[in-house]
Amino acid sequence: xxxxxxxxxxxxxxxxxxxxxxxxxxxxxxxxxxxxxxxxxxxxxxxxxxxxxxxxxxxxxxxxxxxxxxxxxxxxxxxxxxxxxxxxxx
Numbered sequence: 001x002x003x004x005x006x007x008x009x010x011x012x013x014x015x016x017x018x019x020x021x022x023x024x025x026x027x028x029x030x031x032x033x034x035x036x037x038x039x040x041x042x043x044x045x046x047x048x049x050x051x052x053x054x055x056x057x058x059x060x061x062x063x064x065x066x067x068x069x070x071x072x073x074x075x076x077x078x079x080x081x082x083x084x085x086x087x088x089x090x
Contacts, residue, residue, distance in 0.1 A: 001050070002082045003042040009076040013037060021080065022069075042079070050081060 006021060008014055017034050024032060026041035033039070053059045053072050060073040072079040 001045050001047070002084070003045045003049075004080040004082065005040045005042045006078040006080065007038040007040070007076060008078065011073070014073075014078050018080075045081065 004021060004026065006014055006017075013035075014037075017037060020034055021039050024034065024039070026032060026039070028041055028043050031038060031040045050061075050070060050072075053074075054061055056074070058074050062071040062073070063069075064071065068083045070081040072081065
């Protein structure tokens with residue numbers, strides 16, 4: 001799974017720019033600023049990463065309706081996990 005990190009703790013801000021982030025092409029380890037928020041392509045995460053994060057009480061796990069994309073929120077960070085078949089970021 002590919003991971004895109006979004007550095008904000010504000011869900012409303014994240015929600016407002018989510019579509020733009022998903023449609024932004026990022027190269028591995030590339031950082032961009034989207035409407036004042038830093039977004040980084042963080043490479044691949046191991047398959048067990050999602051399961052490990054689910055067990056932590058401080059992590060919120062969200063599924064995107066009609067896709068296999070999962071969003072993790074913890075601290076001042078959102079992580080968008082995109083399976084390779086859903087990889088719209090190239």
